[in-house]
Each structure stands twice: as C-alpha cells, then as structure tokens.
Amino acid sequence: MTPGRSSEPPERTARPARVRVTSSRRDAATRRDLRPLTRDIDEQTDLGEVYMAGLMSAQLRLALRVLAFGAVGLGGLPLLFLLVPDTRTLEIGSVPFPWLVLGVLVYPIAILVARYYVRQSERIEREFSQVVGRT
Amino acid sequence: MNAVYGLTAIVLVCLVTLGVGAFGLRLSRTTSDFYVAGRAVTPYRNASAIGGEYLSAASFLGIAGLVYSSGFDMLWFPVGYTVGYVVLLVLVAAPLRRSGAYTLPDFAEARLESTRIRLLSSVLVVGIGWLYLLPQLQGAGLALRVVTGAPTWVGSLVVVVVVIANVAAGGMRSITLVQAMQYWLKLTAIAIPAFVLLGVWMADATPAPEIAGGMNAHWGEPLSGFGGQDHPVYVTYSTMLALALGTMGLPHVLVRFYTNPDGRAARRTTLTVVALLGIFYLFPPVYGVLGRVYLPELPEGLRPDSIVLALPSAVVPGTVGEVLSAVLAGGAFAAFLSTASGLTMSVAGVLDQDLLRGRLGRITGEDATVVQGFRLATVLAMVVPYAASRVVEPIGLATTVGLAFAVAGSTFCPLLVLGSWWRGLSTVGAAAGLLSGGFLAAGAVLITMLGGPLDGWPGALLGQPAAWTIPIAFCVAVIVSLATPGRVPRHTSRTMVRLHTPEDLQLERAPSHR
Numbered sequence: 288m289t290p291g292r293s294s295e296p297p298e299r300t301a302r303p304a305r306v307r308v309t310s311s312r313r314d315a316a317t318r319r320d321l322r323p324l325t326r327d328i329d330e331q332t333d334l335g336e337v338y339m340a341g342l343m344s345a346q347l348r349l350a351l352r353v354l355a356f357g358a359v360g361l362g363g364l365p366l367l368f369l370l371v372p373d374t375r376t377l378e379i380g381s382v383p384f385p386w387l388v389l390g391v392l393v394y395p396i397a398i399l400v401a402r403y404y405v406r407q408s409e410r411i412e413r414e415f416s417q418v419v420g421r422t
Numbered sequence: 423m424n425a426v427y428g429l430t431a432i433v434l435v436c437l438v439t440l441g442v443g444a445f446g447l448r449l450s451r452t453t454s455d456f457y458v459a460g461r462a463v464t465p466y467r468n469a470s471a472i473g474g475e476y477l478s479a480a481s482f483l484g485i486a487g488l489v490y491s492s493g494f495d496m497l498w499f500p501v502g503y504t505v506g507y508v509v510l511l512v513l514v515a516a517p518l519r520r521s522g523a524y525t526l527p528d529f530a531e532a533r534l535e536s537t538r539i540r541l542l543s544s545v546l547v548v549g550i551g552w553l554y555l556l557p558q559l560q561g562a563g564l565a566l567r568v569v570t571g572a573p574t575w576v577g578s579l580v581v582v583v584v585v586i587a588n589v590a591a592g593g594m595r596s597i598t599l600v601q602a603m604q605y606w607l608k609l610t611a612i613a614i615p616a617f618v619l620l621g622v623w624m625a626d627a628t629p630a631p632e633i634a635g636g637m638n639a640h641w642g643e644p645l646s647g648f649g650g651q652d653h654p655v656y657v658t659y660s661t662m663l664a665l666a667l668g669t670m671g672l673p674h675v676l677v678r679f680y681t682n683p684d685g686r687a688a689r690r691t692t693l694t695v696v697a698l699l700g701i702f703y704l705f706p707p708v709y710g711v712l713g714r715v716y717l718p719e720l721p722e723g724l725r726p727d728s729i730v731l732a733l734p735s736a737v738v739p740g741t742v743g744e745v746l747s748a749v750l751a752g753g754a755f756a757a758f759l760s761t762a763s764g765l766t767m768s769v770a771g772v773l774d775q776d777l778l779r780g781r782l783g784r785i786t787g788e789d790a791t792v793v794q795g796f797r798l799a800t801v802l803a804m805v806v807p808y809a810a811s812r813v814v815e816p817i818g819l820a821t822t823v824g825l826a827f828a829v830a831g832s833t834f835c836p837l838l839v840l841g842s843w844w845r846g847l848s849t850v851g852a853a854a855g856l857l858s859g860g861f862l863a864a865g866a867v868l869i870t871m872l873g874g875p876l877d878g879w880p881g882a883l884l885g886q887p888a889a890w891t892i893p894i895a896f897c898v899a900v901i902v903s904l905a906t907p908g909r910v911p912r913h914t915s916r917t918m919v920r921l922h923t924p925e926d927l928q929l930e931r932a933p934s935h936r
C-alpha cells in the first residue's frame with residue numbers, strides 16, 4: 288500500500304548515527320534464568336497465573352473437542368434413526384446397520400478417540416513442562 | 423440345568439476369590455496398603471482391576487436380558503458404560519489422581535476446604551453404593567436359583583459372606599489382585615460359550631431371531647420403545663447422559679484412580695479400561711439375540727435376566743450345554759463378587775472414616791483399633807443392601823444400575839467437573855448442586871422403585887431422570903457460586919496447580935497452611 292514509507296522517511300534525513308548498546312557482561316545470567324517460572328507459579332504471580340490459565344484452557348479445549356465429537360457422533364445416531372427411518376432397517380452384508388454401529392463399531396472408535404486424547408494431553412503437558420521447567 | 427456343574431463353578435469362583443484375597447493379605451501391612459494398595463499398581467493391572475470391578479451383574483446378565491426382552495435400544499447400555507470411561511478420561515482422570523485424595527469425600531474436602539461438603543459427599547457415596555449393591559445381590563440370588571433351585575436369599579447371602587470376608591481381611595491390595603484376575607475370568611467365561619453358541623448357530627444355517635406373540639414387532643429396530651416405554655427418544659438420550667456422566671460419580675470407580683502412581687498413569691489406565699470394556703461388551707448382546715433364536719418363549723419361572731444361563735442348554739442339549747451354563751454361572755458370580763467387593767470397599771471406607779470413627783471411639787472408649795473399625799463398617803456396608811434386597815422387588819438389574827448412574831451423574835459429576843475446571847466454584851454453590859441434584863434424582867428413583875412403572879411423560883421423566891436432573895444440578899452449582907463469590911475456597915489457585923500440573927515439575931502443591 289505504501290511502498291515508499293519504509294525505504295525513504297521523508298523529513299528525517301538529519302538523524303543521529305545509530306549506536307550499538309551492549310552489556311559488558313553479555314555472558315551473565317539474565318533475571319529470568321535466575322528465577323524459574325515454577326517460582327512464579329508457586330508464588331501465584333500474574334505471570335504464573337497466566338501460565339496456569341494457559342495450561343488449563345489448552346487441556347479443557349482438548350477435552351471439549353473430544354466430547355463434542357462424541358456428542359455429535361453418538362448423539363446423532365438416535366436423531367438419524369428418527370429423521371431417516373430407512374436407516375432403522377438398512378442392512379450391510381446381511382447385518383442390520385444399527386446393530387453393526389452400536390454393537391461393534393462404537394468400541395474401536397471409542398478406543399481411538401481415547402488414545403488421541405491421551406496423546407494430545409500428554410503433549411500439552413510436555414510442552415508446559417519444557418517452558419515452565421527450564422532452568 | 424445340571425446343578426452339580428453349576429455349583430462346582432460357583433464354589434470354585436468363590437474359593438479362588440478368597441484364596442487370591444488371602445494371598446494379598448500377607449502383603450497388606452500399612453494403612454496406605456489397606457486403602458489404596460500402596461499406590462504402586464501398574465496401569466495394566468489397574469485397568470484390569472477397574473474392568474473386573476466395573477463389569478457387574480448388569481453387564482454380565484442384565485444386558486443380555488434387556489436385549490432379549492426389549493431389543494436394539496438396549497445396546498445403549500453397554501455403549502454408555504464404555505463411553506462413561508471416555509468422558510471420565512477427558513474430564514477428570516488426571517486431576518482426580520493428582521488431587522492426592524483417598525476417597526470421593528477426600529476430594530470434596532481438599533478442593534472445597536469444607537468439612538460439611540465432606541459429610542454431604544460421604545452420605546451420597548454411601549447412598550449410591552447401596553443402590554448399586556442392591557442389584558448385585560438380587561442378581562446373585564437369581565443366578566443361584568437358576569442353577570440349583572435354591573431360594574433367592576441364599577445366593578445373595580453367599581455374596582455377602584464372601585465379600586465381607588475378603589474386604590474385611592485384606593483391604594484394597596488384595597482386592598486389586600482379585601479384581602484384576604476377575605476381569606479375565608469374566609471375559610473368558612462370557613467369550614468362550616459365546617463362540618461355541620455362535621458356531622452352532624452358523625452350523626444351523628443362521629436362523630433369524632423370532633419375535634414371540636405379544637412382543638414388540640420392531641424388536642430389532644432402533645427407537646422401538648426402549649423396553650415398552652413411552653417417548654423412546656427422550657429415554658434414549660436421558661439414558662446416554664446418565665451413563666456417560668454417571669460413571670465418574672460411582673464411588674467404586676473413583677477409589678481405583680487413587681491407586682495409580684501419577685496423573686499420566688491414571689490417563690493410560692483409563693485408556694486401557696476403555697479397550698478392555700469394549701472387548702467385553704461385544705459378547706452380552708450375542709446372548710440376547712441368540713436367545714431370541716433358540717428360546718423365543720421364555721421358559722416358565724425364568725426372568726429375562728437369566729437368559730444367559732438358560733441359553734446354552736437350549737442351543738446344545740446335553741453335557742456341552744450344561745458345562746457352558748456352569749462356566750457362565752461361574753462368570754456371573756465373579757461379576758457379583760467383584761463389583762460388590764469394590765462397592766463395599768468404598769462404602770465401608772467412607773462409613774468408617776467419616777460416619778463411624780468418632781462415634782465408635784466414644785462408645786468403646788477408644789478401644790477399637792483402626793482396622794477393627796473398618797471391619798465393622800464392612801459388615802454394615804453389606805448388611806443394609808442385603809436387607810433391602812429382601813424387601814424391594816427386583817425391577818431389572820440394568821434398570822436399577824441405570825438409576826444409580828443417574829444419581830451419581832446428578833451429584834458427583836457437577837462437583838468433579840466444576841471442581842476440576844472452574845475456579846469460581848464456591849463452597850455454597852457446590853453444596854447447593856449436590857443437594858438439588860441428589861434430591862431430584864433420588865426422589866425420581868424412589869418413586870420409580872416403590873411406586874412401580876408409570877405411563878406417559880411422568881413415567882419417562884421419573885424413570886430416567888438424568889436428562890433434566892444433571893443440567894439442573896450444574897446450573898444450580900454455577901448460579902449459586904456466582905452469587906456467593908466470597909465463599910470461593912481460599913486456596914483454589916494452589917489446588918488448581920496441584921490438579922493440573924504434571925508431576926515432573928517441582929512445584930508446591932499443598933495449600934500453605936498445611
């Protein structure tokens with residue numbers, strides 16, 4: 288949009304020369320390193336609370352995503368049977384479709400969903416540990 | 423049915439249960455051993471134990487009986503029992519373990535910092551436990567009558583005696599071992615006869631299920647009345663909700679989570695539980711469907727709940743059928759014993775810690791030891807439901823269990839979910855949620871159990887109350903909490919750190935005043 292702005296600032300040609308500012312002890316530990324985030328959590332500082340809220344909301348969002356999937360998938364079945372009556376008597380290879388879904392298929396799907404949740408929540412915790420626990 | 427084979431199987435199961443329990447007794451030394459098996463049970467064994475404890479009379483006999491008499495809609499029961507663990511996994515498994523509490527009242531007290539909430543939870547645990555023990559004892563009486571013709575009180579009494587002996591003697595460690603073994607016992611006992619019966623059925627050129635006269639013509643189709651009830655769509659959804667949200671509130675389920683070493687192990691345990699339950703629940707509907715093929719008319723004097731035990735002799739007459747029936751009878755007894763043990767364990771723990779200890783001490787002048795008190799509580803935990811099982815007419819094993827789920831879902835589900843995830847939960851709000859959910863659900867249960875089945879909307883709404891009682895309990899807890907912000911527990915933030923942070927981080931997890 289404004290191609291010229293960054294390359295040539297119009298009336299600032301008489302700026303002072305840039306000065307590089309550095310510390311004489313660049314290898315010194317910074318404040319953050321001396322004070323791990325776990326202390327912020329222990330002391331319930333605002334920063335610690337932000338990290339805790341982040342962890343909890345990440346876990347809760349994951350949980351709600353899994354529950355929503357289950358609610359739509361399973362909760363949709365009676366609705367499907369109600370609204371599309373043909374599905375009640377549909378047969379797949381001489382096995383009635385409703386029996387196949389509710390008698391067999393639910394279980395492997397439940398296991399896969401549970402496994403997905405366990406992996407994701409462990410990943411969230413690993414990342415939290417890495418960020419907060421670095422020393 | 424041959425009484426000798428059946429009795430042999432039942433006696434064998436009882437003896438093995440007592441034997442493994444006695445083996446655990448030698449290992450159980452400290453109080454921690456006694457209650458939570460020293461917290462060092464591996465996820466795999468713990469999952470087997472949870473499965474062993476969870477698969478009750480309702481699962482082993484009840485589901486087949488329901489499918490047999492009411493058809494497709496009853497498949498929601500095993501699905502709900504399994505999905506309940508997925509919900510438990512995603513919402514509360516790790517926080518519960520990390521709370522570091524022994525029992526459900528412990529959790530309530532730790533989170534809400536109130537001994538009144540603790541007492542309220544204790545009363546609810548005992549109530550739900552007794553409601554859930556009732557069908558286990560009724561089922562045992564029913565099974566023993568089918569096998570030997572003995573009156574129903576005998577079978578119930580056998581379970582009472584074996585469970586008291588086992589729980590009072592060894593506590594949780596022995597129970598963990600017994601339960602883990604019993605899952606595999608039950609799976610074998612239900613799977614092998616199912617494969618044999620399916621084989622015979624295929625050799626017979628797979629005859630179709632028959633619908634007897636006077637039965638629902640749409641037996642095999644969804645929404646065909648949910649066991650002859652009105653408003654099947656409502657009942658279907660309400661049952662799903664009760665089972666999905668009630669599982670986490672069952673007292674014997676929660677106590678198992680405390681035996682995991684950490685939160686991560688608690689999640690992995692739950693994942694394994696979902697798998698173990700999924701495998702088991704493939705089988706009970708097989709008996710219901712084959713029952714429709716080979717026993718279209720229920721023999722005189724049988725309840726649908728006994729169809730599992732009666733089926734083998736109808737499919738393969740002679741010794742094979744009798745042996746299969748005996749195997750199933752043994753498995754069914756394993757189911758009664760394991761669920762009843764777990765329930766008794768948690769009910770007795772709560773009775774002992776919260777309701778008896780102080781009073782017992784006063785009566786005996788502090789003479790009673792801790793373990794004696796627990797043993798007394800064990801006896802009490804079993805005797806009350808036994809007495810009730812003599813008085814209350816059975817209304818179907820899975821139905822009674824469904825009511826226990828509805829009460830658990832209306833009380834402990836809001837407490838656990840809001841307690842784990844919402845910082846704004848106040849002590850007053852939690853109490854209001856427990857009381858409102860408890861009163862509504864228990865009221866509906868009492869009307870259904872004592873007043874018999876009702877028709878129309880009242881029957882549907884009271885017969886499966888979860889769809890309205892659970893949302894009401896949640897709303898009451900939230901609204902009252904919002905109205906009483908001053909009563910939010912002081913250490914809520916610290917508690918949240920404990921419930922949600924992984925154990926590998928070095929954090930302060932206990933409230934500062936401890």
